[in-house]
Amino acid sequence: RYSILNYGLPDFSSMPYSSQDGQSQLCDIVYEAIREFEPRLRNPHVQISDEKNAIDRTLRLEISATCLIDNDIHELRFNSEVEPVNLGMKLSRAK
Numbered sequence: 001r002y003s004i005l006n007y008g009l010p011d012f013s014s015m016p017y018s019s020q021d022g023q024s025q026l027c028d029i030v031y032e033a034i035r036e037f038e039p040r041l042r043n044p045h046v047q048i049s050d051e052k053n054a055i056d057r058t059l060r061l062e063i064s065a066t067c068l069i070d071n072d073i074h075e076l077r078f079n080s081e082v083e084p085v086n087l088g089m090k091l092s093r094a095k
Contacts, residue, residue, distance in 0.1 A: 007037055009033050018057075023059065026082070027048065027061065030061060031044055031045075031046045034065065041066070042066045042067065043066050044063065045064045046061055047062050048061060048062075058081050059081070059082040060079060060080070062080075062094070064076065064078075064094075077094035078091055078093060079091070079093075079094050
């Protein structure tokens with residue numbers, strides 16, 4: 001489980017993430033990956049973004065967590081996009 005071979009996200013290309021159940025499962029997978037492989041991030045939260053576009057089928061995730069840096073707690077927020085064609089993920093700092 002905590003092996004370099006298991007690092008990162010599993011292949012989710014066969015996951016039906018267009019359905020609500022598939023989206024919930026994807027959020028759970030990302031959440032577990034953060035918990036297992038990024039111990040600096042505490043209290044992670046992953047949810048589907050409310051930002052939707054009827055033409056653009058990109059699935060957008062909002063990821064938030066806290067991080068302890070020099071005895072100060074910092075709130076971190078990221079946006080992530082799952083591209084529908086190649087199922088790649090892109091991560092950016094939330095504005």
